[in-house]
Amino acid sequence: MVTRLCWTAVPIVLVLLADPAGAEGVYKWVDAQGRTHFGSTPPPGQKTERLNSQTATPEAAPAQGNRSWQEQLDLSNQRRQQAREKEQASAKADQENQQRCIAARSALDSLERGGARYRVNEQGERDYLDDSQRQAARDAASQRVATYCR
Numbered sequence: 001m002v003t004r005l006c007w008t009a010v011p012i013v014l015v016l017l018a019d020p021a022g023a024e025g026v027y028k029w030v031d032a033q034g035r036t037h038f039g040s041t042p043p044p045g046q047k048t049e050r051l052n053s054q055t056a057t058p059e060a061a062p063a064q065g066n067r068s069w070q071e072q073l074d075l076s077n078q079r080r081q082q083a084r085e086k087e088q089a090s091a092k093a094d095q096e097n098q099q100r101c102i103a104a105r106s107a108l109d110s111l112e113r114g115g116a117r118y119r120v121n122e123q124g125e126r127d128y129l130d131d132s133q134r135q136a137a138r139d140a141a142s143q144r145v146a147t148y149c150r
Contacts, residue, residue: 026051097148104144111138 027042028049042048111117117134118126129137 101149104141104148108138108141108145111141
């Protein structure tokens with residue numbers, strides 16, 4: 001209700017402020033239902049607030065104000081871009097962790113299944129793991145699962 005009231009009141013105020021006939025003043029008041037009204041003549045017996053109806057011409061606006069507004073807009077755009085880049089970096093890191101998690105779980109699953117396990121050495125030959133090497137590889141794979149699969 002407040003948002004609808006604001007969107008209704010803003011154009012009315014702008015028209016009244018820009019209207020030369022409204023130069024005598026613009027008044028604001030709240031009725032019994034709590035709705036805010038604006039007008040050039042206040043209602044009798046109603047508590048009103050007189051609004052300043054002087055509008056600044058574009059020539060009278062200081063150049064510093066325009067520059068400040070532009071700087072604020074640029075700063076806002078920079079912050080938005082930084083947030084977007086941070087979100088993309090976070091999404092990329094999450095995806096990489098997910099891939100590492102899948103690889104770590106696959107390696108752990110392979111080590112926990114029965115059968116001989118081996119590594120290929122520099123000469124391209126198979127070096128079969130003994131029980132202690134297999135347990136060390138299983139512990140390392142479990143650690144990678146704990147690290148990447150959160």
